[in-house]
Amino acid sequence: MALLTGVAPDRIAAAARRVMARCEELARVSATPGEIERVYLSTEHARVNRLAAEWMREVGMKSRQDAAGNQLGRLEAAERGAPALMIGSHLDTVPDAGRFDGIVGVLIGLEVVRLLRQPGPGDTWISPFPFALEVVAFSDEEGTRFGKALLGSSAVAGTWEKEWWALADKDGTTLRQAFLEFGLDPARVGEASRRPEELVGYLEAHIEQGPELDRRGESLAVVSSIASARRFQLVVEGEARHAGGTPYDMRRDALLGASEAALAVERICASEHHIIGTVGQLEAFPGAVNIVPGEARFSLDLRGEFDGQRDQVWNAISRDLDTIMGRRHLRWTAREIHNAPAVMCAPLLQDVVREGIVSTLAPGSDAPATIFSRAGHDGMSIGAITDVGMLFLRNPDGISHHPDELVSGGDVALGIRALAESVLQLSADRTAS
Template sequence: MTDSSGVERATLLGLNTASTVDAIGMLDGIYEHSPWVGAQALAVRPFRSLAQLQLAMVDVVQRSGVEAQLALIRAHPELAGKAMVDQSLTAESTHEQSKAGLTHCTPAEFALIQQLNTAYAQKFGFPFVLAVRGPRGTGLSKRTIIETLQRRLRHPVDYERAEALRNIHRIAQLRLNDKFGVQPTLGNACWDGLEALAKWTDAGYEGTGQLTVTYLTDAHRACAQHIAQSMREGGFDEVHIDAVGNVVGRYLSDVEGAKTLLTGSHYDTVRNGGKYDGRLGIYVPLTWVAQLAQAGKRLPYHLEVVAFSEEEGQRYKATFIGSSALVGAFQPAWLDLEDADGISLKAAMQHAGLDPAAIATLRRDPAQYLGYVEVHIEQGPVLYERNLPLGVVTSINGSARFAGAMQGLASHAGTTPMGQRHDAAVAVAELLLFIEKRAAQDGDSVGTVGVLEVPNGSLNVVPGQCLFTIDLRAPNDAQRDALVADVLAELARIAAARGVTYTLEETMRAAAAPSAAPWQAAWARAVSQLGLPVHAMPSGAGHDAMMLHTAMPQAMLFVRGENGGISHNPLESTTSDDMQLAIEAFDALLREVANSSFTAA
């Protein structure tokens, strides 16, 4: 195949039907000086998609053993290193380093990178490898490259070997795109939309590089207006901002009496958060509708996309304000809540031009809806470590939270024998270790002691008091309740054995939200159609889907996060290629729902 510029491009059909020798040649240069990767991957031909081919090569590397992996890493040149200076880089590496501006470093930048490269090689025994074209494919800044090198120097050796391989796989993915003339056009559009939305941040965070958008601030309302305008420009038939600040867009069916499929996520953020938590679930359907509208196509059902105004509970001590209104769970008492400046929720709504009296009218009639689906960045390391772009959510974990205070006896650290102490902090530490061990027995259960504080603690005083929290989560309520019962029983045993007392307050208990079986299966089929393995997984974090679950069937799709899957953090990231796959899976799901044989219940 020849593209518009006259460059000959490979095709999957050509690769699938070529001789082994010719096929190996077609994959030359994808993995730096390592044709064995492509050669072994060809054993599982034919490939249905470029993503399937790429994951086949990932699998080859993962199964190759440590020595082969180290050889692969060492086949890569240092960034801005000797090979660049003497112009012995491969064409692919030259292109990539040029995209990131590494071929035009200042003397100071070059010297710093060389110093960091040397330190890295001395610590790990292999060169620093980074996909310098970045998550959008257009190139990272030199500052980002240097900061990443500095950050990764702190990793343990085994972790960093895996990190180098993940970057090599990303490099290979971008090279495959180039060789096959494929670009994630919709993924790029989604990426660009999220970048545009991220330009607004709350007062006091401007110019800091920190993204903070809390409920009904000026930045929050600017985001709502931007999303609404993006919906209008994207071809939505109806767009409005409702009484709690949700941005609602409807793409209407031409079928009389059609029901509605609901999707979306939230656009508020935590303080100093990331660009993709929640917002990805808005821009995936927004991007998809734009291309559908451009083609003049309609669905046999209405599609309603809701950018929920609040999910994080950052400004007011209430969460899911946006989605709770849609299921009739908005609590009128929330209107009296005050933020740190003494501004009530009701006053903030009125200042934003919203009508609190109209909140009750936002409740949706479940009989008019097929269900709710949500695309969300994973916010964890599972997909990242498995080198998988998408995951199908089985359930949103049920949770229980507690705030406790352990009371012991403060005494002199030097004069109190170990066997005669009543150490409140040690008692909590013993509980913490039990929670770690007990939660691990369930596989998908998790337990966390996030606060461990000795008030007015002193170096030479046995702690007389220790404040602590407990956060327990599991994929279903029975599993969560069993975990809670065991932890509370162990807490009582520890206190009795150590001669201490405690108080414990349950601060929250949320039911699990299992995915509706037909919708979970539909997501699985959508992922499989892309040639990807289906990885089913629970969600440990809460989502707007938990609220919608109380009114209609729901199911979620996770998208891999970069940088270890970190979230609620400026390093939160994903690639436009993974966004593209999420949009294609969304498309496959919606096309299946359009089929008269699909049963939503």
């Protein structure tokens, strides 16, 4: 049942054009000429926060930067201090990124507020619901600079760990130093945390970072859950020796051991349903053309729909690495740098998102797709304090974390309408109960 009546289609079309134009504007805020790169606590982070704050105020929200560098906007309900429905995503990027990952979700959230707000006292705007509306631009979902993902949303969830202060970027700047240089006080990071009673839920619109919607020929999908994830840094130790003078039966080539390990990851994960393993980094040391590598370091990103299945696959990979390294007379160690459990989207929020998508479809259409997210999102952190729901938008060819990442203005328009309908459905449900 569609609830968004009286809104002219041209308003939603204009909102979608604004989202697409602002994606281009944000793409020009980059640390790397000719590419898109914005990392946590950088000058580019500060610039996009200022833009987000301006756009939040434009739709009538009060905006603030929290103690972890997230930018938040709030539109109060008639009853001041009411709990809030949080809508958002992130503005940071990976290196050489696309224009839409995370960014679309923040901008769609702002357009939903623009559509749903009502006049308040004087020249103000208010939320017409029994809850306030908040839009959040999280500051560090990707973990590009310090190697730890979800820093911004972890602060909001109150799960910040003191050990993170020692994390350092490639230039040796620690997270603590970067906080201070950005103008934040490390001692006050706890002030970014929110209590469960302050929120009624969290909704996020995001491009699908895979091809399923494109293959189905559909624009939008309900997200059922967000993948569990574990990340490791692995080291293989062998012996560095002269490349010409060392026969094969005496070689303890760490790079070959690591390469065989990477192939084992592919073989094991490809045989499992809904388990994805990726070796995204591989380095050899000492790194000279005429030296057998004595050490190799590589990363492993392991994701699964369910925690137990993911952990079983890690155990299988570990056993294979024992075999490989034993046969090659090498040693291996692993350091876990990230562990996030799977987050199931709340049934109620799945329902309201589904109703929102249905409102965009022609009568008699098939039910919207329901998709498990293999990519991680800020909802993984926010799920610790409130219910989470997600809406996927089609991404032609499914490519992401790449300049060719894409979403169409038409699908963005559908996403805006669907998310606005979802908010209305949630309000109706809460009022009825």
